[in-house]
Amino acid sequence: DQQVKQNSPSLSVQEGRISILNCDYTNSMFDYFLWYKKYPAEGPTFLISISSIKDKNEDGRFTVFLNKSAKHLSLHIVPSQPxxxxxYFCATLHSGTYKYIFGTGTRLKVLA
Amino acid sequence: DTAVSQTPKYLVTQMGNDKSIKCEQNLGHDTMYWYKQDSKKFLKIMFSYNNKELIINETVPNRFSPKSPDKAHLNLHINSLELxxxxxYFCASSQGTANSPLHFGNGTRLTVT
Structure with missing residues (x-):
């Protein structure tokens, strides 16, 4: 029973264009959302987060959007670089617990 | 100065053996975790400790026993290893406060033959 889903296992984007990664969740009690980036043979690295009181958070080339009514989260990277x-993994947390739940990941390939 | 470090990076062993994976964090975090990434690349939580106390145990077989000697360390011991x-296996830590991200180690690839 997957509470956090990333339905696209892979995505290819041309360098300089926008990359959009999507994530859906099922539990409306989740109130903190994160994106992680993972290179081979390394651990996931925290990228950006958003709390449920916001609908957008921006950090340089990375922007996370939250649509609570649709239970949908997206990460925009612009411009994309090799x-x-x-x-990329999305993750959620139900505050009051310590349980971070991860999606299955989307492999992004940025073509030079 | 690695924030979350786990050893060994690779572990190859035979079925039935007992092995341990060590984890240490120097971030001053109160909460530590073990996650398992299986062949389908799904990151699943196994255990979490807050200030040396077990707070999450996700129906992991009792062959897996976490041990937290202090809040900077969370080791994972596995008995009678199976294929x-x-x-x-990824170790992680967080401040344990609202809206604090997880910080991961680089993982231990366990292969049971």
């Missing part, structure tokens, strides 16, 4: 090629 | 235990 170094952004990695697996 | 299905082959996976990458």
């Amino acid at each position: 170094g952004d090629s990695a697996v | 299905g235990d082959s996976a990458v």
